Amino acid sequence: MRHYPQERLLEIYRPDKPPLHLTEVVDFWFDFFSPQNVLFDIYRYPAAAVPSELLEDYPWLGHYREQACTVYRFAASAGCDGVAVCRTSGGLSVPDLFENQTDF
Numbered sequence: 001m002r003h004y005p006q007e008r009l010l011e012i013y014r015p016d017k018p019p020l021h022l023t024e025v026v027d028f029w030f031d032f033f034s035p036q037n038v039l040f041d042i043y044r045y046p047a048a049a050v051p052s053e054l055l056e057d058y059p060w061l062g063h064y065r066e067q068a069c070t071v072y073r074f075a076a077s078a079g080c081d082g083v084a085v086c087r088t089s090g091g092l093s094v095p096d097l098f099e100n101q102t103d104f
Contacts, residue, residue: 001013001030003025003028008023008024008025008026008087008090009021009022009023009025010022010025010028010084012074020092020093020094021092021093022072022084022086022090022091022092022093023086023090023091023093024086024087024089024090024091025084025085025086025090026064026069026085026086026087027060027064027084027085028082028083028084028085029058029082029083030074030081030082031081031082040075040076041073041074041075042072042073042074042075042092043072043073043075044070044071044072044092045070045071045072045073046069046070046071047061047064047065047066047067047068047069047070047071047085048065048066050062050065050071054071054073054083057081058083061083061085064085067087068087068088068089069085069086069087069088070085070086070087070088070090070091071083071084071085072084072085072086072092
């Protein structure tokens with residue numbers, strides 16, 4: 001994983017695949033995220049609709065409820081977890097997820 005603060009970019013590297021790119025990143029937190037972990041799910045929420053159980057784990061997400069942001073939750077193996085907050089003008093790019101679609 002690599003963060004480029006000036007570009008507001010976060011890259012999450014994957015073996016034998018292009019990295020995931022998060023653009024317009026305003027905040028993020030990854031706990032015990034390491035190369036041997038398997039990324040199982042990525043959830044996307046408007047900042048105003050973040051589930052209460054996610055707010056319990058990451059109370060600082062509440063600061064973004066009134067802002068035009070999107071929250072991404074990354075669920076990985078072995079207790080690893082992470083969240084990223086992006087302005088709605090940015091988001092997550094997954095080059096190999098869909099054949100003809102690169103953003104969601």
